[in-house]
Amino acid sequence: MNTAITEVPAGYMLNAAGHLVPEDLVRDQDKLRDSVTRDLIDMAKEIHDRLKHFKKNALSDIADVVQISADRYDVKLGGKKGNVSLISYDGKYKVVRSFAERLAFTEELEAAKELINRCITRWSEGANENIRALVDRAFRTNNKGQLRTQAILELLRLEIADEEWLRAMDALKDSIMVADTAVYVRFYERVGDTDQYKAIPLDLAAV
Secondary structure, three states: OOOOOOOOOOOEEEOOOOOEEEHHHOOHHHHHHHHHHHHHHHHHHHHHHHHHHHHHHHHHHHHHHHHHHHHHOOOOOOOOOOOEEEEOOOOOEEEEEEEEEEEEEOOHHHHHHHHHHHHHHHOOOOOHHHHHHHHHHHOOEOOOOOEOHHHHHHHHHOOOOOHHHHHHHHHHHHHEEEEEEEEEEEEEEEOOOOOOEEEOOOOOOOO
16 A cells, blocks of 8 residues: 655655655756755745735725725715725825626526527528638637636627527526626826826736
């Protein structure tokens, strides 16, 4: 019975197969690659933790500003999920807090897909081949095995006067549910003296 090695003894390196290899048998190039990879991962994890902490503080500071404003006017806020823009006094900088609902689909999506396929089969050839390609793309999953939400929602924008198609769209609408809500914090700097702002890129959505 194989047991996972939790601690690598001095003078050895653990390979991808889980075997201990004496360091003097490991090529210098492999050692260099291993060292650089580990150093970069350590830095990446440190930056990730700092971004996570920064996002938490940023959201807390924004919430404080909103609450102080509400207290000044004796207003009781109904919730914390409001989109807010904070702009510096000189207008040079802007911080935006926004919320976005993440959608998911119930089992009713399968009924919608079946009705859509019936429509395509029933319709004549020609332009409907383009619709078939659109439908196939809509229900194709991404590399994580997840449905492409935006592609499915695009089907609702098609104006097709067909009873079965309309039933399919009703089933599609009924299948949509809010899975959770994501909060974003974005930072912007004004471009010169214009009214345009450019983003200061920080991927805070994933932390």
